[in-house]
Amino acid sequence: MFRAVLTDRLQAAFTASGIALPEGFTPAVVIASDTRFGDYQSNAAMVLGKQKKTNPRALAEQVKAALQVDDLCEKVTVDGPGFLNFTLSATALAARLGTIAADDKVGVPAVAAPRRIVVDFSAPNIAKPMHVGHIRSTFIGDSLARIARFIGHQVITDNHVGDWGTQFGMIIHGWKTQLDKAALQKDPIHELVRVYKAVNAATKADEAVLETCKGELVKLQQGDAENLGIWKECVRLTLEQLEKVYGTLDIKFDHYLGESFYNDALAPLVEDMLAKGIATISEGATVVFSDGSVKPEDDPFLIKEKDEWKAAPCIIRKSDGGFLYATTDLATIDYRVREWQADEIWYVVGAPQQLHFRQVFAAAKRRGVTTSMTHIAFGSILGPDGKMFKTRSGETVGLLEVIEEAVERAREAADAKEQGLSDVEKDEIARVIGTGAVKYAELSQNRLTDYKFSWDKMLSLQGNTAPYLLNAYVRTRSIFRKLDGAVKLTGELSLTDPAERVLAIKLAQFAETTHDVLLDHKPNLLANYLFELANTYHSFYEACPVLKSEGAVRNTRLTLCEATSRVLKTGLGLLGIETTERM
Ligand code: ARG
Numbered sequence: 001m002f003r004a005v006l007t008d009r010l011q012a013a014f015t016a017s018g019i020a021l022p023e024g025f026t027p028a029v030v031i032a033s034d035t036r037f038g039d040y041q042s043n044a045a046m047v048l049g050k051q052k053k054t055n056p057r058a059l060a061e062q063v064k065a066a067l068q069v070d071d072l073c074e075k076v077t078v079d080g081p082g083f084l085n086f087t088l089s090a091t092a093l094a095a096r097l098g099t100i101a102a103d104d105k106v107g108v109p110a111v112a113a114p115r116r117i118v119v120d121f122s123a124p125n126i127a128k129p130m131h132v133g134h135i136r137s138t139f140i141g142d143s144l145a146r147i148a149r150f151i152g153h154q155v156i157t158d159n160h161v162g163d164w165g166t167q168f169g170m171i172i173h174g175w176k177t178q179l180d181k182a183a184l185q186k187d188p189i190h191e192l193v194r195v196y197k198a199v200n201a202a203t204k205a206d207e208a209v210l211e212t213c214k215g216e217l218v219k220l221q222q223g224d225a226e227n228l229g230i231w232k233e234c235v236r237l238t239l240e241q242l243e244k245v246y247g248t249l250d251i252k253f254d255h256y257l258g259e260s261f262y263n264d265a266l267a268p269l270v271e272d273m274l275a276k277g278i279a280t281i282s283e284g285a286t287v288v289f290s291d292g293s294v295k296p297e298d299d300p301f302l303i304k305e306k307d308e309w310k311a312a313p314c315i316i317r318k319s320d321g322g323f324l325y326a327t328t329d330l331a332t333i334d335y336r337v338r339e340w341q342a343d344e345i346w347y348v349v350g351a352p353q354q355l356h357f358r359q360v361f362a363a364a365k366r367r368g369v370t371t372s373m374t375h376i377a378f379g380s381i382l383g384p385d386g387k388m389f390k391t392r393s394g395e396t397v398g399l400l401e402v403i404e405e406a407v408e409r410a411r412e413a414a415d416a417k418e419q420g421l422s423d424v425e426k427d428e429i430a431r432v433i434g435t436g437a438v439k440y441a442e443l444s445q446n447r448l449t450d451y452k453f454s455w456d457k458m459l460s461l462q463g464n465t466a467p468y469l470l471n472a473y474v475r476t477r478s479i480f481r482k483l484d485g486a487v488k489l490t491g492e493l494s495l496t497d498p499a500e501r502v503l504a505i506k507l508a509q510f511a512e513t514t515h516d517v518l519l520d521h522k523p524n525l526l527a528n529y530l531f532e533l534a535n536t537y538h539s540f541y542e543a544c545p546v547l548k549s550e551g552a553v554r555n556t557r558l559t560l561c562e563a564t565s566r567v568l569k570t571g572l573g574l575l576g577i578e579t580t581e582r583m
Contacts, residue, residue, distance in 0.1 A: 001107075001511035001515070002039075002088065002096075002508060002509075002512075003030065003031060003512050005072065006029040006069065007029045007042075009067060009068060009072075010044065010067065011027055012068070013063045013064075014044075016066040017063055017066035019048070019059065019063065021048070025048070027042060027044030028042060030042070032085065032086075037083070037085040038075075038077065038085030038086050038087045039086060039087055039088045039505055040085075040088075041083055041086065042083070042084045043082070044063075045059040045060035045063060045078075045083075046060075046082040046083070057078060059082065060078040060084050063084070071092065072086075073088055073092070074088065075087045090495045090501070093505065093508065094493035096504070097495070097504045097507065097560065097563055098559065100507050100508070100510075100567065101489065101563040106510060106567050106570050107508065107511055108150065108510060108515075109511060110151055111151050111152045111515075114152045114153050115153050115344055116340065116342055116343045117154065117156070117342070117343065117345075118155075118156045118157075118340060118342045118345045119141055119145040119148070119155060119156070119158070119346045119348065120141070120158055120160050120345065120346065120347045121137045121138060121141020121142065121144075121157070121347075121348035121349075122159050122246075122253075123137065123159055123162065123349070124399070125165070125167070126161060126234055126235050126238045126239075126258075127192040127193065127195075127234050128162070128196060133350040134398070135381065135399050135438075135442065136442055137349060137350070137378070139439050139442045139443055140348050140443065140447055140521075141346075142576045143439075143443055143526075143574060144348065144376070144518070146573070147523070147574050150574055151514060151515060151518070156255070156336075156340055157252070157254045158253065158254065158256075158336075159256045159258075161235075161242075161256060162258065163235045163259055164259040164260040164328075167196060168216075168220055169213035169215075169217030170195075170196055170203065170213045170216075171195060171231075171234060172213075172217075172220060172230050172231065173199055173209070173213045174195035174196065174199040175195065176230075178195060179191070179195060184237070188238060189238055189242075192234060192237070199213065235260075245403060248403060249439075249576070250435075250576065251576065257332075257335070259328045266323040266327050269327065269330055270286050270316055270317045270327065272367075273286075273316065273367065274286060276367070278363065278367060284319030285315050285317060286316050287313035287314060287316065288301065288366075289313045290311065300355060300359045300362050301314065301359065301362070314359040314360070314363060325356065326356060329356075330360060330363060330364060330367070333371070333373070334367075334369075337371050342371050343371060344371065344372045344374065345372075345373045346521070347375045347376060348376045348378075351377040351448070353375070357373075357375035358375075361373045376521045379448055380450045381442075381451060381453050382451065382453065383453060384452055384453065384454050386452065403434070403438065405455075406455075406458075406459075407430050407431050407434035407435065408430075409434065409455060409459055410429075410430040410431075410437065411426065411427065411434070413433075414429055414430050414583075425582075429582070429583055432577075432578045432579070433459070433470060434459075436572070436577040436578065437458040437459050437465065438458065439466065439576050439577050440465060440469070440575065441457070441466075443523040443524060443575045444464055444527035445524055446524050447523075464527075464531045466572075469534050469568065469577075470572070470579060470583060471583060472534035472537060473565060473572070476561050476562075476565035476568065477565060479546060480561070482547065483547075487558060489558055489559050492552045492555050492556075493556045493559060496553070497544050499539055499542075499544050500556060500560060502536060502539070502540070503536050503537060503540040503560050503564070504560065506532065506536045507564065510567045513525055513529040523575060526575060527575060530568060530571045530572065533564065533568065533571070537564045546561060
């Protein structure tokens, strides 16, 4: 990518001109914020000038003299207080364009040091309603995993489903007393959630029911055959249905190691932490206290109350012997480090679990874990009214309902259009547009902010939406359809029109964008890039006739169309969005 190569060249120029760089300082070149002065820029001379108390412009001129970029740039200038501005040459851009149009990685280089990354996402809870948090986790996690893999990391995706926990006491009691078998066959998740909710309500009204549920839970934990059988059936039915949803969404997991997978590891883990002095017994429970190694502000085991720091320990075993969410997560980390040699673990989980992860990460580090662990948090999804959002039928929304409704709405739109497509074709297009619309609505947002869910907006053909981008893709394809395969692109490329140049640069910057997404785990950078690309393509298409042009000009323009088509398809693919050839 241009940014990385120019940065290397600039660094070399500093060395060649005898200007010493401070430890850890890289003279960075970035994409220009104002393209009037160039395509790329660096403020390195200004930063350094300030540090060394020398004139930054003179410094910039000195570096510029040593800079060897003739193969890439048509000019380099020193502007303003000491900016170095780089303008790419038409030849370098044309060469890159040729690569993008032919390379299966569309010109995106691999990372220099691939890492082994476990991505923990989606993770719904068996027999409990899936909440909107699972929607965000599913789409963000899937996209980040795809991007990491695309740029050369080794990625392991793991769906850490909540398949063990106190909810099973209620489910088993409900299963035994009020299960509707027919409903279970039809829609298992729905029926299990109904049973769970009914029993949950009954426990609130009647203490005796609560006791019965607790009894069922204890029997399950002790390995009672009947209860284990019911539990297994719940897990099987739910996973079966979930896999269908993931199939519709084109999402795959390498593993489904749910919480129950770690049951046998929990007791030894707690004993080990006690033996190492990381955990202590307090009021009968086993807990992790602060070890005072960091400032109170940064200590997840402390909480400020009335201007005083108080202990906020992490419980890993209750006084009744039960284990907790944190215990399972610690055992899970052990497994991922031991079995998968994870260099990094990414947890795509809502912001409310921030404290949980801070405590778990800190406790794991005290156990000697050196793997880097990141909580990739996100905010909430709100309804159009700014409150919790509901489906057409007025229910609180889970992943399933949202996807079904999105596909249904896209199908209605396809029907309304009627353009000689068969029902099967329309179904498939509706699936691609419907799922794509929901995914894009999510991924085009900054994950940390709450966003309003709006069916009309996300399914609109105008604006920053999946249908708009899919339509842009379809248009790039339609040119080639018109040519009926009778076109062979050649390497004869010459960028002359400014609109061609702007598009070529934008296409080249797919590489930078893709790498940048992972700096802060923000797929919205990629979504916004694709939107800008579609707009840039639009302007190019208005300004530059393609089919009516001739010779090298025509070849160049067709190559720009082909490259745009490929970058759109690849980029949308990295967001987990499929493309369709017609819509
Ligand atoms: N099942 C959890 C929930 O629904 C999310 C699990 C996230 N992953 C983890 N390793 N804790 O909130």
